[in-house]
Amino acid sequence: MQAFETHTGLAAPFPVENIDTDVIIPMGPLMMTPRARLGEKAFLPLRFREDGSDNPDFVLNRPEFRGASILIAGRNFGCGSSREGAVHALQGMGLRVIVAPTFGDIFYGNCIKNGVLPVQLDDTEHARLMQVAIDANGGAEFGADLPRQVLTLPDGTEIPFDIDPGHKSRLLAGLDEIGITETYKDAIAAWQAADRKAHPWIWAIEGSA
Amino acid sequence: MSNGTLFGKLWNRHLILTNPEGLDLIHVDRSLLTDLSGTVGLEEMEEDGRKVANPALHAAMPDHVIPTGREDTPQQAKLRERFVRNLDRLSVQQGIRHFGRGSGRQGIVHVVGLEQGFTLPGATLVCGDSHTSTHGAVGALAWGIGSTEVKHVLATQTLWMKRPKTARVWLDGSLKRGVFSKDLILWLIGELGADFGREHAVEFAGPAIDALSIEARASLCNLGVEMGARFALIAPDEKTFAYHRGRPYVPDGELWESALEDWRTLHSDVTAIFDKEVRLDVSDVTPQITWGVSPEHVTGRGGAVPAEGAESGALDYMGLCAGQSLIGLPVDYVFIGSCANSRIEDLRIAADIVRGQQVAGGVTAWVVPGSEAVKQLAEAEGLADIFIAAGFEWREPGCSMCNAVNGDLVAPGKRAVSTSNRNFVGRQGPNARTHLASPATAALCALAGEIRIAEPEAAICPAG
Ligand code: SF4
Numbered sequence: 001m002q003a004f005e006t007h008t009g010l011a012a013p014f015p016v017e018n019i020d021t022d023v024i025i026p027m028g029p030l031m032m033t034p035r036a037r038l039g040e041k042a043f044l045p046l047r048f049r050e051d052g053s054d055n056p057d058f059v060l061n062r063p064e065f066r067g068a069s070i071l072i073a074g075r076n077f078g079c080g081s082s083r084e085g086a087v088h089a090l091q092g093m094g095l096r097v098i099v100a101p102t103f104g105d106i107f108y109g110n111c112i113k114n115g116v117l118p119v120q121l122d123d124t125e126h127a128r129l130m131q132v133a134i135d136a137n138g139g140a141e142f143g144a145d146l147p148r149q150v151l152t153l154p155d156g157t158e159i160p161f162d163i164d165p166g167h168k169s170r171l172l173a174g175l176d177e178i179g180i181t182e183t184y185k186d187a188i189a190a191w192q193a194a195d196r197k198a199h200p201w202i203w204a205i206e207g208s209a
Numbered sequence: 210m211s212n213g214t215l216f217g218k219l220w221n222r223h224l225i226l227t228n229p230e231g232l233d234l235i236h237v238d239r240s241l242l243t244d245l246s247g248t249v250g251l252e253e254m255e256e257d258g259r260k261v262a263n264p265a266l267h268a269a270m271p272d273h274v275i276p277t278g279r280e281d282t283p284q285q286a287k288l289r290e291r292f293v294r295n296l297d298r299l300s301v302q303q304g305i306r307h308f309g310r311g312s313g314r315q316g317i318v319h320v321v322g323l324e325q326g327f328t329l330p331g332a333t334l335v336c337g338d339s340h341t342s343t344h345g346a347v348g349a350l351a352w353g354i355g356s357t358e359v360k361h362v363l364a365t366q367t368l369w370m371k372r373p374k375t376a377r378v379w380l381d382g383s384l385k386r387g388v389f390s391k392d393l394i395l396w397l398i399g400e401l402g403a404d405f406g407r408e409h410a411v412e413f414a415g416p417a418i419d420a421l422s423i424e425a426r427a428s429l430c431n432l433g434v435e436m437g438a439r440f441a442l443i444a445p446d447e448k449t450f451a452y453h454r455g456r457p458y459v460p461d462g463e464l465w466e467s468a469l470e471d472w473r474t475l476h477s478d479v480t481a482i483f484d485k486e487v488r489l490d491v492s493d494v495t496p497q498i499t500w501g502v503s504p505e506h507v508t509g510r511g512g513a514v515p516a517e518g519a520e521s522g523a524l525d526y527m528g529l530c531a532g533q534s535l536i537g538l539p540v541d542y543v544f545i546g547s548c549a550n551s552r553i554e555d556l557r558i559a560a561d562i563v564r565g566q567q568v569a570g571g572v573t574a575w576v577v578p579g580s581e582a583v584k585q586l587a588e589a590e591g592l593a594d595i596f597i598a599a600g601f602e603w604r605e606p607g608c609s610m611c612n613a614v615n616g617d618l619v620a621p622g623k624r625a626v627s628t629s630n631r632n633f634v635g636r637q638g639p640n641a642r643t644h645l646a647s648p649a650t651a652a653l654c655a656l657a658g659e660i661r662i663a664e665p666e667a668a669i670c671p672a673g
Contacts, residue, residue: 016522017503017520018403018404018502018503018505020503020631020633020634022631022633022634022635022636023633023634023635026635026639027245027273027612027613027614028613028614031245031274031288031291031292031614044635045634045635045639046634050621050640075404076403076404076407076437079403079404079437080339080631080633081338081339081631082246082337082338082339082353082354082355083246083355083356084246084355084356084357087355102404102407103407104404104407104437105373105407105408105437105439106339106353106354106355106439109354109355109358110355110357113355113357113358114357164231164371165230165231166228166230166231166232166369166371167232167371168230169230170230170232170369177357177361177369178259178360178361178364178365181234181361181364181365181367181369182364182365184225184226184234185365187225187226187234188225188234188236188365188366188367191225191236192236192263192366195236199331199468199471200464200467201329201460201464201465201467201468202238202329202332204460204464205265205266205327205458206265206266208265208457208458209306
């Protein structure tokens with residue numbers, strides 16, 4: 001998996017609430033598209049008009065924001081379906097950092113597992129960042145520094161953010177989780193042996209077809 | 210620390226260790242594999258040449274992609290080849306039980322897990338599908354995961370998790386006749402918002418929950434995730450145990466007795482401390498229907514769209530104006546199905562309303578039973594005949610028009626009343642307009658050919 005440490009780039013303001021993963025990547029295109037090309041289908045329902053042409057109203061279609069790599073999103077971003085392709089699609093269109101007041105829980109976890117930094121800010125800080133991104137209009141760079149847990153505005157002002165230490169270390173290391181877990185295989189085996197005794201009805205299924 | 214909550218007890222029971230960064234390694238007792246995330250997870254295992262750690266703790270079945278009609282279109286045949294066949298092939302290869310079409314056990318994972326007794330009180334259960342919260346209805350600790358996590362569970366039978374906070378939604382009072390658990394949960398989402406449960410495990414409790422049947426609780430927990438709760442949970446009670454007894458994967462004899470003794474301890478203590486708690490009275494809840502593109506865009510006030518505060522994008526998409534009433538809007542599709550409402554009780558409720566009547570002209574009305582077991586039972590009870598005589602299409606089990614990736618979809622710009630759980634933009638097909646409601650409301654709308662909502666007093670079925 002891709003590690004995340006620091007990043008600078010353009011920030012696109014996208015102040016819409018409850019953007020669900022069906023909007024980020026509809027299931028039909030997700031199933032028919034190889035992972036490497038999912039970025040072409042990200043935000044499909046918002047990005048294109050019915051005739052297939054670009055929808056000029058969608059923020060990431062506007063020339064100022066074409067190369068944006070930081071998305072300032074609205075409340076409950078990534079709610080809905082568990083599809084991990086939503087994160088792959090955002091990555092595929094070049095997004096590395098998503099900032100929102102709140103995220104869908106499963107989407108948040110999927111970001112961590114794929115090296116995309118999800119930054120949760122309280123409403124006031126979020127509103128301020130949103131305003132700065134709107135005013136900058138794609139003309140200035142924003143920064144994200146995970147080790148120091150700060151976002152940097154174009155004028156150099158820093159906005160600190162919180163992140164769970166476990167999530168932080170996974171993002172920084174970018175390691176394969178299965179490999180990490182396998183180093184604990186004795187502990188897992190011991191737990192299972194004890195649980196077979198404590199809760200044998202859970203394990204009775206091993207004997208059935 | 211469990212703080213005496215049911216969630217805490219179940220979490221601690223499955224905690225293998227906590228790493229230095231504070232992530233918990235949790236044991237997974239059961240996993241369900243769908244023909245989407247399950248297939249992908251198994252394919253990745255194959256690519257890496259990995260063996261599944263504990264094959265007996267998984268069950269695989271096609272639901273999302275498998276077509277529900279009689280014949281495949283070329284597109285459906287292609288999807289079947291890639292997703293449905295591969296799930297079967299890789300399950301067999303890894304020694305995982307697979308419930309294929311015709312096995313008598315195939316169906317939507319969240320219907321099958323419960324009805325087969327694969328889901329047990331007190332067990333952890335995961336699936337690469339967000340509606341895994343459904344299984345909390347019987348006191349399982351169940352949550353939806355992404356496909357990287359599916360692979361992790363296949364390889365290690367564990368997951369790294371950050372311990373969520375706990376919340377309790379305590380519901381007093383009792384539902385009126387003609388108001389169902391689907392109405393209750395839609396109302397709750399409207400009251401509390403689509404992100405109320407974010408970062409929390411939400412326990413539903415109180416007299417109004419006690420009164421619900423297990424299947425009604427399943428519908429409620431199913432939509433728990435639509436209020437942001439990755440974990441929805443209801444303490445198991447005697448109803449739960451009566452529901453479980455004798456199901457195929459539930460142990461019997463001495464094991465049943467010791468399980469029962471343990472399951473009776475699975476509830477939050479009276480002294481339990483939750484991070485967040487709300488208490489509401491459900492006595493005045495009316496039948497609910499959504500007007501917008503999030504489940505929190507819901508109305509119980511006689512179908513009225515809010516006059517103020519409605520997001521204009523949502524209204525445009527739905528072809529509605531602020532302040533208007535939904536009542537009387539022509540309906541093109543009615544879909545009774547999905548893991549929210551495709552169980553036998555749902556079909557009984559809908560069939561009672563439909564009996565002896567006709568679907569209105571111009572309405573495409575489908576009933577898609579949640580599993581082969583539900584389908585067989587509904588046929589034996591004569592429910593299928595009622596639907597078919599009324600002009601409904603009676604289809605094979607699967608997710609069908611809930612997710613529209615299997616070729617079953619609502620045509621662009623058309624209006625659907627659906628018993629599913631998501632009214633997102635494009636969810637039921639590009640530009641499809643979805644109104645979520647209970648099976649009773651969906652049945653009424655099919656007969657009327659327009660949106661109707663029953664007055665609770667006038668309803669014919671007991672709350673369930
Ligand atoms: S019925 Fe719908 S919500 Fe349920 S598992 Fe299938 S696609 Fe998901």
